[in-house]
Amino acid sequence: MFKTNITQLLKIEYPIIQAPMAGGITTSKLVAEVSNAGGFGMIGAGYMTPNQIREQIKEIKQLTSKPFGINLFVPNEFTYTESEVKSALQKLQPFRNQLHINEENNIDIPTCDQVIETFNEQIKVVIKEKVPVCSFTFGIPSKEIISKLKMNGIILIGTATTVVEAIENQKSGMDMVVVQGSEAGGHRGNFITQSQDSLIGLMSLIPQVVDHVSIPVIAAGGIMDGRGLMASLSLGATGVQMGTAFLTCIESGAHQVYKEAIMNAKEDQVVLTRAFSGKYARGIKNKFISELEKHEDLLPDFPVQNALTQTIRKASSSQENPDYLSLWSGQSPRLAKNQSVKMLFNTILTEAKEIHKRI
């Protein structure tokens, strides 16, 4: 009952993809366990150096012989002024004080050229190491990159938050598209539609996208169990991508404090913010988000604000303090459990079979 065009294309047993969450969550163990369980594990490589990527691919290959994938952030032009940065740093100073960060504020803001160069290097590693699948967030890469990846037999997955974005992904040659509902945790993947207009719930988004593209559609956002899987398949998706459900798994690299914050959160405490990175993302409302709420529109864009908050997030993590951490989560935190990947797969499949009988 789980055979879809996605299981066929990705050569997997179940149409369940582990979302490529960036920032140390997708450990080699997590990725490998997902692929070993019959799903599709993915490296969230957005913030990783080419070397780190190379290392992790090697590690994963030792843990599984099954296919897995990788996700990269498509670079976007950005600008900022010195006064913008100065004002943002002033707003961040109280947090540094509260965390007793004494070191010099040596902020390393990358240039656009550096970001593009890193991306090109990341692509080279993906080709060199023959990663079978590469997905993209924050846009669509250039024609040259797409054709180079395709020539190397790599399957490409795009991200869309609206029908228009899904159509653009198809036009560009993407083999499938992840549709990110408003329920989704972490960064919004919108790249054509404005942030505030791109918050479409999956109940609306999946069928409208499915009616407008012919490539396989993967649903993402708030999907945690067999109920979400069967609902997504009903709506016309042929697979799901699950983030938060894997984030709280034993094998994930998320800090224990982070996992607990999700498991203690309610659905109405998961908010959209650009305070951490300069780009809208969904996470559990904590002190950091609350205190910067009124200044949000004035903060510099991604990746500038992300660079400015790095030491704060790091210190908060090492002090096991969830107040200043980015606690990305989808809108279903009440369904999160601290369990093994294998156990999660077992419950999803059992539930899905029960639902098939029931409805």
Next chain:
Amino acid sequence: MFKTNITQLLKIEYPIIQAPMAGGITTSKLVAEVSNAGGFGMIGAGYMTPNQIREQIKEIKQLTSKPFGINLFVPNEFTYTESEVKSALQKLQPFRNQLHINEENNIDIPTCDQVIETFNEQIKVVIKEKVPVCSFTFGIPSKEIISKLKMNGIILIGTATTVVEAIENQKSGMDMVVVQGSEAGGHRGNFITQSQDSLIGLMSLIPQVVDHVSIPVIAAGGIMDGRGLMASLSLGATGVQMGTAFLTCIESGAHQVYKEAIMNAKEDQVVLTRAFSGKYARGIKNKFISELEKHEDLLPDFPVQNALTQTIRKASSSQENPDYLSLWSGQSPRLAKNQSVKMLFNTILTEAKEIHKRI
């Protein structure tokens, strides 16, 4: 395959409820046709006088022998200052000019006591006319009213936008609860949770509510066809409430201009606004919403702003001009069709059966 606790309780064939949209949309013909088709028709009586309700109930009973229901707005305390009203009227004057409204601005703002009295009178009619089912929006009525309705054998349906609100509905004695996802068109039904925190997509909302209440859960928001029905049942709801899908039906009382605006809209043009009524509602972004966008937070609360904009909406409607009408719609306008209720039911049921085979 469509027998659920809801079809049993409501004595209907299919777990499909027509949302009780207020403002002249739920004509007797629409309500009766839905019930005749095996679903559950409902009168959106929020803005109706007791007399109008009595008349419509009579009319419907001549068109169907099947059960149908009614929805009422639970009164909430509200206050306003004269200067608030004066400033709002000033902001509305340009629209009056554009619509050539020359008549005196005789605004009739009701008092809290008047609103409560109307509600009590509406309840009396519901009991007198033995309407089998009564649903509520914007809160939970008093214990006295609930027990009076229950003593008269009337089935009660509450509305919730979060888990907490669903639990409160159950505690109060509601027989079932509509969970309104962020996808939903028209007014937000939140009454405990703050507006901005109550925007939970159905993919997240349904399973989290189902895990916390024992009364039947009805899904509402963006559901337009057999895909939405099967997805909702997969997530644990035992019925769906559909608004926009019925609004564009031939039998609905919505203005042709309004129906066309929905059928021409895209999913990212349906926004939240409090410009029309003072309460957040989802509708197609038009001139009225765009031009009041920056002043939104300053407008008086419901039902004051609603009273202030009444002549504008009326004039816009009679001039067949969609620019100043409240074009409430869910997030799935691309799925809307101008068809008969019977045809809508046929497609839903055919699709649902196909999905059952496919997944």
